[in-house]
Amino acid sequence: MSPFKKDIPYNELPLLPPKNNLETTKILRKTITASRALANLNGAIINLPNPQLFLDTIHLQEAKASSEIENIITTNDELYKSIVADKKVEDSAAKEIISYKEALWHGLKQLESTSFITGNLCIEIMQRIRRNTSGIRTTPGTTLTNEKGEVIYTPPSGENVIRKKLDNLELFINEDDALDPLIKMALMHYQFEAIHPFSDGNGRTGRILLLLYLKMERLLDVPAIYLSEYIIKNKSEYYKRLISVTEKEDWESWIMFMLDMIESTSQKGITRLKEITELMQIMSDEIKTKLPKIYSKDLIEIIFKLPYTKRQYLVDEGLGTRKTVGNYLMALENKEFLRSIKVGKEKLYLNYRLMEILEKN
Numbered sequence: 001m002s003p004f005k006k007d008i009p010y011n012e013l014p015l016l017p018p019k020n021n022l023e024t025t026k027i028l029r030k031t032i033t034a035s036r037a038l039a040n041l042n043g044a045i046i047n048l049p050n051p052q053l054f055l056d057t058i059h060l061q062e063a064k065a066s067s068e069i070e071n072i073i074t075t076n077d078e079l080y081k082s083i084v085a086d087k088k089v090e091d092s093a094a095k096e097i098i099s100y101k102e103a104l105w106h107g108l109k110q111l112e113s114t115s116f117i118t119g120n121l122c123i124e125i126m127q128r129i130r131r132n133t134s135g136i137r138t139t140p141g142t143t144l145t146n147e148k149g150e151v152i153y154t155p156p157s158g159e160n161v162i163r164k165k166l167d168n169l170e171l172f173i174n175e176d177d178a179l180d181p182l183i184k185m186a187l188m189h190y191q192f193e194a195i196h197p198f199s200d201g202n203g204r205t206g207r208i209l210l211l212l213y214l215k216m217e218r219l220l221d222v223p224a225i226y227l228s229e230y231i232i233k234n235k236s237e238y239y240k241r242l243i244s245v246t247e248k249e250d251w252e253s254w255i256m257f258m259l260d261m262i263e264s265t266s267q268k269g270i271t272r273l274k275e276i277t278e279l280m281q282i283m284s285d286e287i288k289t290k291l292p293k294i295y296s297k298d299l300i301e302i303i304f305k306l307p308y309t310k311r312q313y314l315v316d317e318g319l320g321t322r323k324t325v326g327n328y329l330m331a332l333e334n335k336e337f338l339r340s341i342k343v344g345k346e347k348l349y350l351n352y353r354l355m356e357i358l359e360k361n
């Protein structure tokens with residue numbers, strides 16, 4: 001029997017891997033369909049003419065969904081405006097989302113040089129999300145509560161206890177074993193959340209680790225997927241599944257949940273990618289016809305990099321002087337390819353058809 005009690009620090013949290021047989025037929029079947037969907041998404045991305053092109057937007061969408069789980073909510077419009085405009089970001093939710101995205105980028109960059117996910121990397125990520133220099137929890141008193149304020153889980157307490165469990169997790173993640181990486185990913189996410197090493201930001205850090213893990217295992221070369229969208233849509237089930245592992249060792253339902261997250265976000269990702277690349281082709285053709293003098297491949301890429309653009313971006317890409325590119329943008333607006341708005345003294349141009357795709361669920 002598990003010695004777990006909701007309101008007592010769960011220092012007995014078992015180390016990984018679990019003793020149970022995880023590779024049941026049900027799980028193995030789902031592992032196959034989830035892997036297939038993920039591989040299809042990976043293929044779709046690497047076959048793009050420029051796989052990096054949509055990354056900013058995809059990561060911002062992921063950051064936005066992940067932050068929403070923490071009730072940090074802003075609109076896409078506000079978010080992208082804040083990013084593109086010179087004016088300092090005032091919207092606090094947008095600021096948080098930008099920090100999250102920077103934390104994700106930091107993680108990906110670190111992973112490129114070290115190719116390991118370490119406890120230290122987790123700390124660095126959390127610090128960037130929270131924009132502070134805190135570390136592992138040292139004082140007792142961290143509990144997880146439900147909406148009614150009732151304690152549902154008390155994570156392990158004591159810096160040493162937490163460190164030992166993180167060390168075990170680190171070993172487990174980086175160890176070469178026979179477990180399927182997607183199953184490992186599910187185990188790792190539960191364990192990280194159950195250790196709950198920080199006083200805040202554990203959920204967001206854990207969700208970033210999922211993407212890092214996919215990259216580390218080379219399941220997704222370009223980390224262009226937004227898993228958090230699935231978690232936020234299935235938030236209560238997500239919480240329920242975590243609790244069931246703790247209380248009943250119900251790994252199977254948890255792993256199934258995580259595999260379904262991979263499968264359905266991959267499928268959605270493919271659809272969305274298709275919609276965006278199709279729109280890009282359509283607008284490309286339309287601009288070629290209606291504005292042949294200003295059309296260029298670079299111009300199209302710029303207006304698809306983020307839903308908002310501005311003169312400076314075109315100048316930076318060498319499309320012309322400020323005056324010339326200003327005329328380009330005006331022409332694009334006149335033909336209703338873009339819509340301009342003023343932010344402070346600056347004019348931003350919205351690719352509203354791209355935004356419509358991002359807004360669609």
Ligand SMILES: Nc1ncnc2c1ncn2[C@@H]1O[C@H](COP(=O)(O)OP(=O)(O)OP(=O)(O)O)[C@@H](O)[C@H]1O
Binds near residue numbers: 194203239242246
């Ligand atoms: N019963 C549970 N056992 C273990 N972990 C849990 C449990 N319930 C929730 N969690 C995890 O705790 C996270 C919340 O922790 P915390 O507030 O530190 O993170 P956050 O990033 O600030 O918040 P959020 O995840 O809500 O965005 C949840 O996202 C979830 O991953």
Ligand SMILES: [Mg+2]
Binds near residue numbers: 070200201202
């Ligand atoms: Mg929190």
